[in-house]
Amino acid sequence: xxxxxxxxxxxxxxxxxxxxxxxxxxxxxxxxxxxxxxxxxxxxxxxxxxxxxxxxxxxxxxxxxxxxxxxxxxxxxxxxxxxxxxxxxxxxxxxxxxxxxxxxxxxxxxxxxxxxxxxxxxxxxxxxxxxxxxxxxxxxxxxxxxxxxxxxxxxxxxxxxxxxxxxxxxxxxxxxxxxxxxxxxxxxxxxxxxxxxxxxxxxxxxxxxxxxxxxxxxxxxxxxxxxxxxxxxxxxxxxxxxxxxxxxxxxxxxxxxxxxxxxxxxxxx
Amino acid sequence: xxxxxxxxxxxxxxxxxxxxxxxxxxxxxxxxxxxxxxxxxxxxxxxxxxxxxxxxxxxxxxxxxxxxxxxxxxxxxxxxxxxxxxxxxxxxxxxxxxxxxxxxxxxxxxxxxxxxxxxxxxxxxxxxxxxxxxxxxxxxxxxxxxxxxxxxxxxxxxxxxxxxxxxxxxxxxxxxxxxxxxxxxxxxxxxxxxxxxxxxxxxxxxxxxxxxxxxxxxxxxxxxxxxxxxxxxxxxxxxxxxxxxxxxxxxxxxxxxxxxxxxxxxxxxxxxxxxxxxxxxxxxxxxxxxxxxxxxxxxxxxxxxxxxxxxxxxxxxxxxxxxxxxxxxxxxxxxxxxxxxxxxxxxx
Numbered sequence: 001x002x003x004x005x006x007x008x009x010x011x012x013x014x015x016x017x018x019x020x021x022x023x024x025x026x027x028x029x030x031x032x033x034x035x036x037x038x039x040x041x042x043x044x045x046x047x048x049x050x051x052x053x054x055x056x057x058x059x060x061x062x063x064x065x066x067x068x069x070x071x072x073x074x075x076x077x078x079x080x081x082x083x084x085x086x087x088x089x090x091x092x093x094x095x096x097x098x099x100x101x102x103x104x105x106x107x108x109x110x111x112x113x114x115x116x117x118x119x120x121x122x123x124x125x126x127x128x129x130x131x132x133x134x135x136x137x138x139x140x141x142x143x144x145x146x147x148x149x150x151x152x153x154x155x156x157x158x159x160x161x162x163x164x165x166x167x168x169x170x171x172x173x174x175x176x177x178x179x180x181x182x183x184x185x186x187x188x189x190x191x192x193x194x195x196x197x198x199x200x201x202x203x204x205x206x207x208x209x210x211x212x213x214x215x216x217x218x219x220x221x222x223x224x225x226x227x228x229x230x231x232x233x234x235x236x237x238x239x240x241x242x243x244x245x246x247x248x249x250x251x252x253x254x255x256x257x258x259x260x261x262x263x264x265x266x267x268x269x
Numbered sequence: 270x271x272x273x274x275x276x277x278x279x280x281x282x283x284x285x286x287x288x289x290x291x292x293x294x295x296x297x298x299x300x301x302x303x304x305x306x307x308x309x310x311x312x313x314x315x316x317x318x319x320x321x322x323x324x325x326x327x328x329x330x331x332x333x334x335x336x337x338x339x340x341x342x343x344x345x346x347x348x349x350x351x352x353x354x355x356x357x358x359x360x361x362x363x364x365x366x367x368x369x370x371x372x373x374x375x376x377x378x379x380x381x382x383x384x385x386x387x388x389x390x391x392x393x394x395x396x397x398x399x400x401x402x403x404x405x406x407x408x409x410x411x412x413x414x415x416x417x418x419x420x421x422x423x424x425x426x427x428x429x430x431x432x433x434x435x436x437x438x439x440x441x442x443x444x445x446x447x448x449x450x451x452x453x454x455x456x457x458x459x460x461x462x463x464x465x466x467x468x469x470x471x472x473x474x475x476x477x478x479x480x481x482x483x484x485x486x487x488x489x490x491x492x493x494x495x496x497x498x499x500x501x502x503x504x505x506x507x508x509x510x511x512x513x514x515x516x517x518x519x520x521x522x523x524x525x526x527x528x529x530x531x532x533x534x535x536x537x538x539x540x541x542x543x544x545x546x547x548x549x550x551x552x553x554x555x556x557x558x559x560x561x562x563x564x565x566x567x568x569x570x571x572x573x574x575x576x577x578x579x580x581x582x583x584x585x586x587x588x589x590x591x592x593x594x595x596x597x598x599x600x601x602x603x604x605x606x607x608x609x610x611x612x613x614x615x616x617x
Contacts, residue, residue, distance in 0.1 A: 164351050168317045170338040171345050172365030172416055182364075186355050 037241045045238035046142025054223040055246060056240075060134055061219065062203030066144035066150070069199050073150045074192060078184065080151070083160035096148045104147055114140055114213070135213035142203035147156060149198040157191020158184060190258055197254045204247055270294055271315065271420060271452065276324035278310050285310060286441050287475045288324070292420075292454060295364060297446050299463040300456040301487075301499065302473035308456035311473070312422045315454065330421065345422040351409060352397035359393040365416040383411040386445065403434035410445065421553065423455040426610035427462060438530075438553035442466060460499055464538050465617045472496045484538075503540040504585050510537050510616060520616060523583040528558035531616035538617055543588040545613040549606045550597065556612040565603050568594075579607055592603075600606050 008016070043050050081093060098106060113120040114131035122130055131137040161184050169179040185192075207221040215222060220243045228236035271449040278285040285307040292298045302308050313319040315326060317338035325547045326332045333341055342367075352361050360367075362383060366376045384390045387407045397405060405424060413421055426442065427435045443466055446453050457463055463470050464484040471481045472495070488505045491497040508522030509532050520539050521525040529539060552560050563585070567578035575594050577587045585607055589599070599605070 004364075004509065124516070164347050165353060167313070167338075168345060168347070168351055168412075170318060171316050171341070171343060172412070173339045173368045174364075175337075175339055178368060183353060261410075 001173050037237055040239060041236050045242060051239050052230065054218050054220045055243060057217055058204050058219040061138040062142055062200050065139045065146060065203045068143055069147045069150045070196060073147055076155050077151045077154035078158050081155045084198060095151055098145045099148050103194030103208030104212055106144055107141055108208035110140060110144055110209065110213055112252045131213060133214050133216050135217065138179055138210050138219055141209035141213045142206050145206050146199040146202035149202055150195040153195025154192045161187045194258050196238055201251055270330055272327040274325045276314060276321050278314060278321045283307060284476050287388040290451060290471055290477050294452055295450045296452055297466055297468045298454045299470045300454065300473055301465035301470050302459055306473050307476060308473060309424055312424050314457055316345050316422055317341050319322060326329045331474050342418050343420045343422060344416055344418040345424060346409045346413045348425040352405055354397055358395050362411045362415055363365060363407055364412065379415055383414060387411050402430050404437055406438050421451050421453045425457055427616060429550060461540055461617045464505060472499060503542055506539045506583055510534050525561060527614060528611040529614045529616050530612050533616055540615045541609060541613060543586045545609050546585060546587040548589055549586050549608065550607050556609045560606060560608045562606050565599060565601050565605060568601055579605060
C-alpha cells in the first residue's frame with residue numbers, strides 16, 4: 001500500500017517520526033564522515049601502500065571465508081531445510097551462536113583450537129598453515145562470525161523450493177545429485193547469493209575475532225583501530241571513510257544484481 | 270502388472286496398515302479415500318519417493334521396493350504448481366529426456382508427439398507462471414508421459430482446477446489413457462470423479478484398503494459402513510445421455526428418462542442427492558421437470574432424519590424428516606411420487 005499524505009493520522013505520524021529518528025541516527029554519521037573528510041587527505045590515504053594492502057587483504061580474506069562457507073554451509077543449509085532429525089533445533093540454535101557472542105570472545109575460543117599448541121593448529125601445521133598472525137587466522141575468524149548469515153539465508157531459500165519439484169525430477173530420471181544441481185540449487189540461488197553477500201560483508205567488517213587471532217597482517221578494521229590509537233581521529237578517519245565507501249559500493253552493486261528479476265522462484269506453497 | 274503387498278507406512282500421526290493392491294496392465298485404477306487417508310503416501314511409495322517400513326512392491330513380477338525412483342520408470346503428476354518454475358514449458362517437458370542424454374532428433378520426436386497428443390504447441394515457449402491451471406496440468410501430464418512410463422501416477426490431478434477446466438482435463442485423462450493404454454493409478458477424494466474415470470476402484474480409509482472393485486460394485490454393494498458412507502451420500506445411476514431437441518437432454522436408465530442439464534453425450538453416470546428429492550402422495554404441478562411414481566421398499570432411521578428407498582425402478586434414496594414421515598403416514602409398501610429438478614441431477 002502506498003503511503004499518502006492524506007492518510008497520515010496520529011498513528012502513522014508517530015511511527016514516521018520514530019522511524020525518521022532511527023534512520024537519521026544511522027545515516028548522519030556515515031554521510032557526515034564522508035562529507036567532512038579532507039579530499040587531499042583522502043587522496044593521500046588511497047595511495048598509502050599500507051592502507052591499500054589492508055583493504056585488499058580484507059576483501060580477499062573475506063572472499064575466501066565466504067567461499068569456504070559456501071562449500072561447507074550450503075549442504076548443511078539444505079539438510080536443515082529438508083530433513084527432520086533429533087537435535088535439529090539444537091543444531092540450528094548453535095549455528096546462530098556466533099551472531100550473539102562477543103566477537104573478542106569468539107576470537108579467544110578460536111585461539112583455543114587453532115593456536116599453535118592446540119588441536120586445530122597442530123592438525124594444519126604439517127600443511128604449512130599457521131593460524132596465528134596469518135591470513136589463515138583472519139579467514140578462520142571471519143568464517144566463524146559470518147557463517148550463520150549464509151546458512152540461515154540458504155536454508156530459507158531451500159525451504160521455499162517445493163519438495164514435490166525434487167520428487168518429480170527424481171521420477172523423471174534425475175539422481176539425487178542431478179536433482180540438487182538442476183532443481184533445488186537454481187531455485188534457491190538468489191537466497192544463497194544473498195547469504196553469500198551478507199557473509200562477505202560481515203567478514204569485511206569483522207574486527208574483534210580477527211584482532212585476537214591475527215593482529216598482523218593488518219586488515220582494514222584493525223588498521224583503523226591502530227591509527228586511531230596511535231595518531232588520533234584525524235588520521236584514522238580517511239581509512240574508515242575509504243572502507244565505508246568501498247563496502248557501500250560493493251554492497252549496492254551486488255544487491256542490485258540479486259534483486260534484478262525478483263525474489264526466489266521456488267514455486268512452493 | 271503392479272502388486273503392492275502388505276505395505277505399512279508410519280508417518281507419526283498417521284499409519285497405513287497392510288495395504289495390498291493388484292493393478293492390471295493397462296488399467297485405469299483409482300484409489301478413493303477421504304483427505305488424510307494416506308493416498309499420497311501410497312502413491313509416493315509406489316514411485317519410490319517414500320520408503321515404507323514394511324511390505325513389498327512388485328512391477329511385472331520384479332520387486333522394486335528399495336529401487337531408487339529414477340530407475341523405476343514410474344512418473345507422477347501432482348495436484349498443482351509442480352512445473353519447474355525456472356524452465357519454460359518446452360524444457361519442462363523434455364527434462365527427463367535431456368537427463369537421459371537422448372539424441373536431439375529423438376527428443377524432438379517425442380516432443381512433437383506430446384504436443385499433438387495434448388494440443389499444447391502454442392505453450393512451448395511460455396513460462397509456467399503465465400499458464401492457467403488447466404494448461405499447467407496438461408504440461409505436467411506431457412512431462413510425465415515424456416519418459417514413456419510403465420506406470421502413470423496421478424495425485425488428485427483435478428482437485429485444484431475450476432469446474433470448467435476440471436471437466437476438460439478429466440476427459441483428457443480418459444482419452445489419453447485409452448489412446449496410449451498406459452497403466453494409470455489416480456488418487457482422489459471425489460466419488461464422482463472415481464466413478465467417471467475408473468476401470469476399478471480401491472476405497473481406502475482409516476489407514477486400510479476397505480474395498481476393491483468396479484465402480485458398479487463399489488456403489489451397488491459397499492462392503493462396509495465406511496464405503497457406504499462414501500457411496501450412500503448420493504444416488505448414483507449409470508445410463509446414457511440422449512437428446513430430443515437442441516437443448517433438451519435426457520438421461521436414460523432402467524427404462525425411464527430423466528430430464529437433466531449437461532454438455533455430455535453418450536454413456537455416463539448421474540448423481541442426485543437424497544435431500545433434493547421431494548416425496549408426495551400425488552403428482553403436483555411445479556417447475557421441477559422430473560416426477561416419477563414408485564413404491565417404498567425400505568426405511569432406515571438415522572435419528573432426526575429417515576432414508577427411504579423408493580423403487581421406480583431404478584431405486585432412489587430420498588431423505589425425509591421424522592415430522593414429514595409421521596404426518597404423511599409413510600411406510601414400506603406405500604406408493605409415492607418423487608419430484609426433483611433437472612438441475613439437481615449431476616451428469617458425469
